[in-house]
Amino acid sequence: MRAGLMRALEWFKARTGLDAAISGALDEPVPGGARFQYVFGSVLTFLFMQQVVLGILLAFYYSPSAADAWASTAYLNDQVRAGWFLRGLHHNGSSAMVVVVVLHLLQVVWAGAYRAPREVNWWTGLAMGGLVLAFALTGYLLPWDQKGYWATQVATGIMGSVPGGDPLKQVIQGGPEYGNLTLTRFFALHVFVLPLVLGGLLAAHIALFRRHGVTPPANLTDAELKKKTQPFWPNQLFLDVLAMAICAAVLIGMTVHTHGAELFAPADPASNFVARPEWYFLFLYQLLKYFEGPLQIVATVLLPGAVAVTLFALPWFDRATSRRASARWPALSVVGVLMAAVTALTALAITEDARNESYQKGRALAEEEASHARTLALEGVPPPGGIAVFDNDPKQKTRKLFKENCSTCHTIEGRGGDGAPNFDDYNSREWLFALVRDPHSKRFFGGTKGHTQMKAVPVADASDEQLHEVLEYVLSLQGPEAGTTDAAMVAKGKALWDSKLECTSCHEVEAGKSDTGPTLAGRGTPVWIARVIRNSAEPDLFGETAEMPKFADKLSPEQIKALADFIYSQRAAKKAAH
Amino acid sequence: MSGNRDLSESAESAESAKSAKADPHEKQPEDMSPEGESRRKLLKLGIGALGCGLAAVPIVPALGYLVHPLRLGPGEAGAMVPVGKREAFGAVPVRVDLYADRRDAWSRETNVKLGSCWVHVRDGKLQALSTSCPHLGCSVDYDAGEGKFKCPCHRSAFDLASEVKGGPAPRSMDSLEIEEKNGLVAIRFQRFRQGVPGKEPV
Numbered sequence: 001m002r003a004g005l006m007r008a009l010e011w012f013k014a015r016t017g018l019d020a021a022i023s024g025a026l027d028e029p030v031p032g033g034a035r036f037q038y039v040f041g042s043v044l045t046f047l048f049m050q051q052v053v054l055g056i057l058l059a060f061y062y063s064p065s066a067a068d069a070w071a072s073t074a075y076l077n078d079q080v081r082a083g084w085f086l087r088g089l090h091h092n093g094s095s096a097m098v099v100v101v102v103l104h105l106l107q108v109v110w111a112g113a114y115r116a117p118r119e120v121n122w123w124t125g126l127a128m129g130g131l132v133l134a135f136a137l138t139g140y141l142l143p144w145d146q147k148g149y150w151a152t153q154v155a156t157g158i159m160g161s162v163p164g165g166d167p168l169k170q171v172i173q174g175g176p177e178y179g180n181l182t183l184t185r186f187f188a189l190h191v192f193v194l195p196l197v198l199g200g201l202l203a204a205h206i207a208l209f210r211r212h213g214v215t216p217p218a219n220l221t222d223a224e225l226k227k228k229t230q231p232f233w234p235n236q237l238f239l240d241v242l243a244m245a246i247c248a249a250v251l252i253g254m255t256v257h258t259h260g261a262e263l264f265a266p267a268d269p270a271s272n273f274v275a276r277p278e279w280y281f282l283f284l285y286q287l288l289k290y291f292e293g294p295l296q297i298v299a300t301v302l303l304p305g306a307v308a309v310t311l312f313a314l315p316w317f318d319r320a321t322s323r324r325a326s327a328r329w330p331a332l333s334v335v336g337v338l339m340a341a342v343t344a345l346t347a348l349a350i351t352e353d354a355r356n357e358s359y360q361k362g363r364a365l366a367e368e369e370a371s372h373a374r375t376l377a378l379e380g381v382p383p384p385g386g387i388a389v390f391d392n393d394p395k396q397k398t399r400k401l402f403k404e405n406c407s408t409c410h411t412i413e414g415r416g417g418d419g420a421p422n423f424d425d426y427n428s429r430e431w432l433f434a435l436v437r438d439p440h441s442k443r444f445f446g447g448t449k450g451h452t453q454m455k456a457v458p459v460a461d462a463s464d465e466q467l468h469e470v471l472e473y474v475l476s477l478q479g480p481e482a483g484t485t486d487a488a489m490v491a492k493g494k495a496l497w498d499s500k501l502e503c504t505s506c507h508e509v510e511a512g513k514s515d516t517g518p519t520l521a522g523r524g525t526p527v528w529i530a531r532v533i534r535n536s537a538e539p540d541l542f543g544e545t546a547e548m549p550k551f552a553d554k555l556s557p558e559q560i561k562a563l564a565d566f567i568y569s570q571r572a573a574k575k576a577a578h
Numbered sequence: 579m580s581g582n583r584d585l586s587e588s589a590e591s592a593e594s595a596k597s598a599k600a601d602p603h604e605k606q607p608e609d610m611s612p613e614g615e616s617r618r619k620l621l622k623l624g625i626g627a628l629g630c631g632l633a634a635v636p637i638v639p640a641l642g643y644l645v646h647p648l649r650l651g652p653g654e655a656g657a658m659v660p661v662g663k664r665e666a667f668g669a670v671p672v673r674v675d676l677y678a679d680r681r682d683a684w685s686r687e688t689n690v691k692l693g694s695c696w697v698h699v700r701d702g703k704l705q706a707l708s709t710s711c712p713h714l715g716c717s718v719d720y721d722a723g724e725g726k727f728k729c730p731c732h733r734s735a736f737d738l739a740s741e742v743k744g745g746p747a748p749r750s751m752d753s754l755e756i757e758e759k760n761g762l763v764a765i766r767f768q769r770f771r772q773g774v775p776g777k778e779p780v
Contacts, residue, residue: 046632050632050636053640057636057640057643057644060644068684068685071684072684075683075684079684080643080646081639081643081646081649082639082640082642082643083643085639086636086639233622234618234621234624234625235621237621238621238624238625241624241625241628241629241632242624242628244632245628245631245632248631248632248635252635377684380681380682380684380685380686381684381686382685382686382687382688383687385685392686
């Protein structure tokens with residue numbers, strides 16, 4: 001059996017040249033011996049491969065369309081087993097790549113590995129660094145959540161603000177505004193174009209690396225290097241794999257600690273989300289704050305462009321005759337200053353946000369909204385997708401019901417008609433006060449045809465103080481729903497009611513009794529409101545003057561109750577807002 | 579010129595790298611010694627172990643992740659869907675589309691087409707037969723000329739009693755639960771496993 005297996009293996013090796021390929025890949029001498037500072041390239045290759053595997057896994061559930069992107073991401077994150085872990089690892093993997101790219105770059109600069117004859121290797125490396133950022137930029141739009149949507153708006157906005165950049169912006173985002181084509185394009189770039197280009201550059205980068213070998217410490221003589229030479233396999237590869245394992249352990253730790261990647265509420269073009277880019281773009285974001293108006297191009301194009309040109313030209317800028325770090329202080333200080341500037345800008349962006357109260361508030365609100373949306377998404381997202389998830393909210397359903405049945409005449413939350421009383425702040429003390437002083441204003445019965453009987457109560461009949469006392473009494477008639485009422489005011493109000501004012505000629509205060517005006521017993525409670533919705537023409541309600549359609553047959557008892565509770569809650573809503 | 583100096587320096591190191599490659603063992607005394615050999619063996623073991631660990635990081639969770647659809651279980655039979663008045667149906671089969679609410683992975687759809695069935699009266703009884711062929715799920719048609727149900731894909735044929743009258747179908751057409759109340763007909767849509775002799779819901 002074993003012999004047969006070995007023979008099969010030999011046959012396969014002979015036909016494919018597999019062992020020659022493997023030994024060709026592994027039998028590389030490392031002059032000066034294996035070192036930990038050589039691991040960064042291998043770690044990046046590992047991270048890239050892991051991102052590819054994770055990306056393919058995510059594509060098993062993700063759907064790149066404006067209707068489905070958020071819902072499918074929420075589904076794979078919150079409902080598919082281990083989905084949160086794989087997505088979190090992919091998300092954190094991008095951050096890890098940025099970090100290791102920077103470490104790799106710093107090591108290369110410190111060792112002088114950008115110098116002749118490795119210039120092309122340096123350039124392919126820089127290009128790949130740029131691609132890692134392009135991956136990040138195209139990737140975090142894909143969930144179509146608030147963060148991805150708004151942060152990417154800024155990026156494409158910058159593209160459009162550059163002279164001649166508008167056509168480019170339109171091509172990349174697939175039209176004058178964000179939509180399905182933005183997602184399909186970013187998806188195609190993120191999962192096909194960028195990986196292919198990066199893969200090609202990586203192959204060239206590794207081939208060039210093999211051609212020129214590692215750049216050993218400059219202080220060792222050739223003789224010492226030869227003496228200390230170790231093979232790549234297994235000496236250097238062990239260090240490489242060890243570094244990969246450390247990196248993977250950190251990634252797993254981060255992912256488990258935060259239970260995966262953040263997913264904000266679905267993209268809402270009408271919201272005012274506090275947009276911030278991923279942490280590795282914060283320095284560019286911060287830079288934008290310093291250049292206003294026509295100078296913006298300095299921060300968006302000129303400075304980043306100058307930095308890129310400087311880095312690409314570093315092999316020529318560096319005129320030192322020796323590769324020793326001490327001889328290359330101009331090149332090292334250029335890169336050092338760049339890194340310091342990027343770090344400082346990032347730190348500024350973070351501390352400014354930490355001190356910015358409105359940002360912190362907006363952020364907390366966004367997180368609350370996100371968890372609400374994701375809870376609602378567990379029931380399934382209605383076909384329009386994205387923000388339609390909020391239709392699952394019972395309150396939203398009631399709002400819709402109100403819009404369909406009531407808003408032609410009534411206003412709520414600032415929207416609706418003025419053919420009947422406005423329900424914003426409905427039944428608050430202020431609302432009642434204004435009603436009694438001027439029942440025929442548009443806010444109350446001014447828009448109706450028949451409700452003309454009630455007379456306004458002017459200051460001459462009741463001072464503000466007296467009216468407040470009367471209304472406290474009227475409120476108290478609601479029973480427990482009135483909340484806390486001022487007992488002394490209620491007593492004074494009742495006295496005024498019985499003696500001074502003429503309200504009693506139309507309004508009853510005892511349950512079951514009817515007069516020409518609606519009863520004030522329990523007036524304004526959910527039960528009373530539900531009765532009005534069912535049939536406002538009941539004798540103890542608006543009687544013959546009623547104009548409102550009867551909804552008893554049109555809506556179910558549950559719907560009527562939901563509407564009544566919703567209208568009743570308007571007073572509480574106003575209170576909570578204060 | 580500094581450029582020349584650079585090139586010569588690196589040419590030299592490339593040279594040294596090449597010579598090392600030509601004969602890797604000559605310059606590696608450490609690896610020739612027994613301690614070197616055992617150390618190398620340890621490193622190789624370490625690479626194998628760590629490598630397997632790294633591969634496991636995405637692969638292990640991916641197993642549960644990819645087979646998630648298995649956890650969704652057999653679909654529940656939907657609600658009874660009203661399809662029309664009793665008078666609309668007679669001895670000649672009528673094709674009826676069935677609409678109902680549905681969960682489809684992340685989306686929740688209301689009143690979408692789930693499938694269809696043939697409805698006709700046989701021996702005084704209403705009968706609903708799913709149009710999904712029990713062979714491989716093509717949509718079974720009714721041939722009024724021959725008075726038979728025929729599958730357009732693999733020539734399965736069924737009589738009005740739903741029995742197989744030719745072709746590869748392993749069982750008769752699947753009947754659906756049908757109900758008549760106050761002159762209205764309602765049907766419960768359901769899918770069944772294809773290609774097996776028994777009628778099992780999926």
